[in-house]
Amino acid sequence: MARATLIGFSAVAMWALLALLTDASGAVPPFLLAAITFTIGTGVGLVARLIMPATDSRQKIPPQVWVIGIAGLFGYHFFYFTALRNAPAVEASLIAYLWPLLIVLGSALMPGERLAWNHVVGALLGLAGTFLIVTKGGGLAFDARYAFGYAMAGVCAVLWSAYSLLSRRFPSVPTSIVTWFCAATAALSLVCHLMLEETVLPVGAGQWLAVLGLGLMPVGAAFYAWDIGVKRGNIQVLGSASYAAPLLSTLVLISAGFAEPSLRILAACVLITGGAALAAKSLFLRKQATSGAEA
Numbered sequence: 001m002a003r004a005t006l007i008g009f010s011a012v013a014m015w016a017l018l019a020l021l022t023d024a025s026g027a028v029p030p031f032l033l034a035a036i037t038f039t040i041g042t043g044v045g046l047v048a049r050l051i052m053p054a055t056d057s058r059q060k061i062p063p064q065v066w067v068i069g070i071a072g073l074f075g076y077h078f079f080y081f082t083a084l085r086n087a088p089a090v091e092a093s094l095i096a097y098l099w100p101l102l103i104v105l106g107s108a109l110m111p112g113e114r115l116a117w118n119h120v121v122g123a124l125l126g127l128a129g130t131f132l133i134v135t136k137g138g139g140l141a142f143d144a145r146y147a148f149g150y151a152m153a154g155v156c157a158v159l160w161s162a163y164s165l166l167s168r169r170f171p172s173v174p175t176s177i178v179t180w181f182c183a184a185t186a187a188l189s190l191v192c193h194l195m196l197e198e199t200v201l202p203v204g205a206g207q208w209l210a211v212l213g214l215g216l217m218p219v220g221a222a223f224y225a226w227d228i229g230v231k232r233g234n235i236q237v238l239g240s241a242s243y244a245a246p247l248l249s250t251l252v253l254i255s256a257g258f259a260e261p262s263l264r265i266l267a268a269c270v271l272i273t274g275g276a277a278l279a280a281k282s283l284f285l286r287k288q289a290t291s292g293a294e295a
Contacts (some may be wrong), residue, residue, distance in 0.1 A: 001234055008229010008238045014222040016248030020217065020256055024210035027200050030081045031193035033211070038073075038186035040215020041223065045179025048224065052176075063178060065170050069181035072163025073106030073223065074188045079155045087149020091142055094134045097155035097246065101127055102161035103239030104279070110168060110235070119236040126243025129271030133246045137264040164239075175227045182223065197274045240279030247272045 025033060040092035074105070083092040104123040142150065167173075202208045213222075229238050247268055253259040 005233030011222040029197040034189035037215035038218035041220035044220035077123040084150035087146035094237040100242040125275030129268040181275035
C-alpha cells in the first residue's frame with residue numbers, strides 16, 4: 001500500500017509542473033490545449049502497453065467504469081474551464097481545490113476504509129495552506145454575479161473526488177484503461193474547441209516542447225500514476241497530500257524566476273507538509289507495527 005501511495009503522490013508532483021508548462025505553451029486556448037495534450041497522454045498509455053505485461057484482453061470492463069473515467073477526466077476539465085470563464089480565478093481555483101478534502105471525507109463511505117481524526121485535520125491544514133497560496137495572502141471576495149462560475153468550480157471538485165473514490169471500487173480494472181479515458185477526453189475537448197474557441201497553435205520549438213511536456217507528464221503519466229494510487233494506496237493520505245500540488249507548483253515557479261519567495265509561501269509549506277504528515281501518521285504506525293510483528 002505504501003508503494004502505491006507513493007506512486008499516486010508522484011502524480012501530484014507531476015501536476016506541480018502544470019502552471020509552468022501551461023504558461024510556456026503560449027496562447028493556445030484551453031480546450032485545444034487539452035485536446036493536444038490528452039492525445040499525447042493517450043500515446044503514453046499506448047507505449048506503456050508495449051513494454052508492460054499484457055492484460056487479459058478477455059476481461060470485461062463494466063460500463064460504469066467508462067462513465068466514471070470519461071466523466072472524471074473530461075468532465076473535470078470542461079467544468080474547470082467553464083468556471084474560470086465565469087468567475088474570478090482565485091475564488092474558482094480555491095473552490096475547485098476542495099477535491100482533496102472531499103476525497104478524505106468521502107473515503108469514510110468506502111468499503112474497508114476507516115476515517116480517523118488525523119485524516120480530516122490533515123486535509124483541513126492542507127486546505128489552509130492552499131488558501132494562502134491561491135489568494136496570495138489576501139482575502140476572498142465572493143460575488144453573487146459569479147454564482148454560476150462558483151457552482152461550476154464546485155462541480156469540478158465533486159467530479160474529481162468522485163472519480164478518485166469510485167475508481168477504488170474497481171481495483172481489478174487495469175490501469176491501462178486510462179489510455180482510452182485520455183483518448184475520449186482528447187476527442188471531446190477537440191469538439192469543444194471547434195464549437196467554442198478560435199484556433200491558436202503553439203509558436204516555435206519552445207512552446208511545442210512545453211505542450212509535449214504537458215502531455216507526457218501532468219496530462220499523461222500523472223493520470224496513470226493517480227489511478228494506481230487511488231486503487232491500491234492509502235486514499236486518505238493521498239487526498240491530504242494532494243494539497244502539495246499548488247505548493248510544489250509555486251516552488252517550481254519560484255525556481256524558474258516567475259515568483260518570489262515569501263513568508264506566506266513558508267507558512268503554506270508548513271501547513272501543507274504538516275497536514276500531509278499528520279494524515280499519514282496512521283500509515284506509518286501501521287507499517288511499524290507490521291515490521292515489529294515480522295521481527
